[in-house]
């Protein structure tokens with residue numbers, strides 16, 4: 001275990017001060033031995049429409065400085081239980097897609113061998129393929145929770161093998177994913193062809209459209225479905241911020257009206273703490289099209305929620321682990337330490 005530098009305390013330094021690492025965590029570029037290593041992936045060579053996701057890691061870190069390790073309905077301070085650091089960014093070629101994918105695969109595989117889990121902030125969605133390759137190398141076939149407006153199981157276009165609509169197609173074809181343990185939620189809008197969803201569905205993937213996310217009981221119904229599909233398999237969670245409606249998340253590469261609310265997305269992630277998460281990514285924030293940083297702020301909050309769910313999954317007392325409401329989480333679960341006022 002590395003020596004953890006003193007964290008920047010919310011009580012000793014205003015949230016807008018100091019260097020903007022993710023949640024102002026310690027910067028440890030070659031992280032070894034941590035529970036979760038946060039990693040930026042500034043790359044958008046796979047973007048098909050609006051470019052700019054390469055600028056997302058910095059924007060997300062900037063907005064994340066407001067966020068604390070505590071939440072009023074989250075129990076202990078995350079960072080009193082988990083050792084989390086910001087491991088900086090992957091250095092990815094902006095000129096060669098193949099080189100970027102290869103570099104990311106090697107770097108993420110190494111990061112996951114050296115630490116228990118990673119939380120990656122993209123970058124465009126093509127980088128989920130290197131992320132899943134890294135998780136597969138350590139854990140074998142993966143369950144996948146994929147929240148997105150698009151299935152991203154589409155074929156190559158314009159002559160290249162990869163783009164931000166292909167990562168889960170190759171993830172399935174390479175055998176990284178157990179298709180029967182994969183669920184996609186929020187799918188909608190304009191797909192390349194009328195039968196585009198035949199590809200994942202034909203392989204056994206559970207596809208939930210945005211229309212199927214409607215109704216007063218939707219979050220509870222879908223969190224239960226996520227648990228049933230993912231089961232005990234090592235779980236890779238991939239959040240494309242465009243799963244959320246452009247009204248809440250305008251800063252993204254391929255916006256699609258009719259999406260989830262921010263609250264619905266955060267509610268669905270509550271399923272993750274009951275499963276076996278091993279790696280996370282939050283992709284497709286596009287700062288040049290953002291307004292007041294609201295999309296980057298949402299991505300930062302999703303990251304914090306995923307850290308909290310990782311804590312629930314791997315540090316919560318499984319004998320009293322709750323099943324549905326977050327209120328029960330706080331009241332029912334026990335954790336090894338109490339909050340000491342860390343950020």
Ligand SMILES: [Mn+2]
Nearest residue numbers: 125148152240
């Ligand atoms: Mn996507």
